Amino acid sequence: MLREIFIASNNKGKIEEFRAFFSAKDIAVRSLQDLPEEIDVVEDGETFEANAEKKAVEIGRKFHIAVLADDSGLEVDALNGEPGIYSARYAGEEKNDEANNKKLLQKLAGKDNRTARFVCALAVYDPERGIKTVRGTVEGEIGETAHGTNGFGYDPLFYVTEKDCFMAELNREEKNKVSHRARALHELDAEWQKWSS
Known part of the structure; x- marks a missing residue:
């Protein structure tokens, strides 16, 4: 029985979202934060899927x-898909949310088309069963100013069309129903049921 999953992330926001999902399935979550040594997998893939798979396989082996690994980010149509796989370090290697959001707004200044989507690729690796990768997305637009105090990353700028509000205005329960990460996790759900039986 699979009763524990390791999340290949140091991002507190992501880890909490994963923990909320797996706690309902009685699966304990550990992460890179629980390790005594620092693990740094170089994300040099050209797609979200490639980066997620690399993290899952390297740490799993x-x-x-x-191991469950995620690579996620924002794709903005007017910017030809930027920031894409560089979402976390859009404004620099220090991965600063405020700086990333500021750069995004600067690059969108004067543009009428602000459609965008959050993308999440999840790769789950098991030493006995191999690897499975899925993708989840949520469509929206980039606002001109930040809204809300929940979430992280680009959430304050991302207007969720179907919810008629910004991602950072949703509480955790609401976000866990509509986010790109939640949708990718539900894609994996059938696979987890097989692995956990």
Whole structure:
């Protein structure tokens, strides 16, 4: 029985979203924050899927455990898909949310088309069963100013069309129903049921 999953992330926001999902399935979550050593997988893939798969496989093989890795970000149509796989470090390697949002607004200044989507690729690796990768997306637009105090990353700028509000205005329960990460997790749900039986 799979009763523990390792999340290949140091991002507190992501880890909490994963923990909320898996707690309902009685699956405990550990992450890179629980390790005594710092693990840094170089994300040099050209797609979200490639980066997620690399993180899951490298860590899974190193520790001989089941690993779930995510690579996610924002694609803005008027910017030809930017920031894309560089979403976390759009404004620099220090991965600063405020700086990233500021750069995004600057690049969109004067543009009428502000349609965008959040994308999440999830790769789950198990030493005995191999790897499975899925994708989840949520469509929206980039606002001209920040709204809301929940969430992280680009959430304050991302207007969720179907909810008629910004991502950072949703509480955790609401976000966990509509976010790109939630949708990718539900894509994996059938696979988890098979692996956990």
